[in-house]
Amino acid sequence: MSATTTPSSEETALHDSHTQNRWFFGRRYANSFTQRVIEFFGIIGYFVCTGLCAVKMSEVIGGVDPLVAAIAGVGTFAFSFLVADFVSGLVHWMGDTFGTEDWPLVGPMFIRPFRIHHVDPKDITLHDFIATNGNASVVLMLFLGPVTFLAPTGWGVVSFMILTFALGMSLGIFFTNQFHKWAHEPEPPAFARLLQRFNIVLTSPGHDIHHTDPFRESYCITTGWLNPLFDRIQLWRKLEAVISSITGNDYSEGGKLNGYE
Ligand SMILES: [Zn+2]
Ligand SMILES: [Zn+2]
Numbered sequence: 001m002s003a004t005t006t007p008s009s010e011e012t013a014l015h016d017s018h019t020q021n022r023w024f025f026g027r028r029y030a031n032s033f034t035q036r037v038i039e040f041f042g043i044i045g046y047f048v049c050t051g052l053c054a055v056k057m058s059e060v061i062g063g064v065d066p067l068v069a070a071i072a073g074v075g076t077f078a079f080s081f082l083v084a085d086f087v088s089g090l091v092h093w094m095g096d097t098f099g100t101e102d103w104p105l106v107g108p109m110f111i112r113p114f115r116i117h118h119v120d121p122k123d124i125t126l127h128d129f130i131a132t133n134g135n136a137s138v139v140l141m142l143f144l145g146p147v148t149f150l151a152p153t154g155w156g157v158v159s160f161m162i163l164t165f166a167l168g169m170s171l172g173i174f175f176t177n178q179f180h181k182w183a184h185e186p187e188p189p190a191f192a193r194l195l196q197r198f199n200i201v202l203t204s205p206g207h208d209i210h211h212t213d214p215f216r217e218s219y220c221i222t223t224g225w226l227n228p229l230f231d232r233i234q235l236w237r238k239l240e241a242v243i244s245s246i247t248g249n250d251y252s253e254g255g256k257l258n259g260y261e
Contacts, residue, residue: 035108039134046137046174049144053167056148060159068157076161077168081223084172089220089227093236096219097251109135121211124181132177140170172222175201180221183207199223 061069095114101107113135117124124132147166152159179201182188188196195201202224209218209227218227219236230236240251 032108036130036134038138039130042134042138042141043130045141046144046170049141049148050167050170053144053148053163056151056153057160057163057167060153060156060163064157064160069160072157072161073164076164080165080168081172082225083165084169084176085220085222085224085226087169087173088176088222089230089236092219092221093239096216097240109138118211118215121184124177125185127177127181132181133174136173136176140174144170176222179223180207183221199225 064072091110092114095111096118099107099111101112101115103111144166148163151162151166155162179192179195182192182196183202183204184207185192192201196203200223202221206218206224206227207221209231210221216236217231218224220226220230243249244251
């Protein structure tokens with residue numbers, strides 16, 4: 001909307017709701033009230049599950065040799081971030097390639113953000129913490145809660161590794177959009193720049209490949225570690241070919257069918 005046009009009643013109402021509920025809506029929020037509430041409580045629920053998982057980890061680590069626990073912990077945590085990177089690529093590729101924004105639940109929460117992101121890549125840099133990280137938290141809460149509850153406690157270091165993997169993978173996925181946001185920010189926080197410098201999180205040059213024609217490479221957006229491999233073996237093209245042959249729909253043009261370039 002240009003500065004000279006008159007705001008619509010819808011835009012005025014949105015602005016008013018921001019003014020009246022700044023603590024809840026942040027400085028910029030364009031999704032529905034229902035989605036905002038789901039994301040708000042999703043984040044709280046996810047953090048509660050993370051805390052419960054950490055408590056259980058502290059219980060099972062008691063009988064494990066400290067050196068074994070350290071090696072197993074670091075190795076499992078790194079592996080969990082690799083898996084998180086794969087999940088981020090898979091979800092991103094699906095969001096870019098299949099379905100429409102009006103699909104129930106997954107449309108507004110997962111498909112729409114990816115489509116908008118290609119039209120306006122800088123939009124993500126204006127999202128506050130809830131808008132950035134809320135949608136993933138709902139799914140992660142439903143994953144981490146049951147895993148924490150069901151994980152065996154009597155398997156020594158294996159119990160510790162199961163919980164470390166669940167905690168690490170969910171943390172990686174929870175912060176995926178945060179890492180993605182930092183990759184688009186011209187001046188991310190110093191802590192983010194440090195993580196980017198050591199390739200611990202997604203880097204701007206690595207992610208630029210995805211936003212370059214034909215917009216169909218480097219879908220992984222947690223750490224970006226898997227992008228060179230997946231791009232080289234053409235993983236996403238092969239998966240599109242398989243799904244095209246199964247469904248009879250032609251996905252060989254991938255996201256171009258969605259017209260967001
Ligand atoms: Zn994309
Ligand atoms: Zn991006």
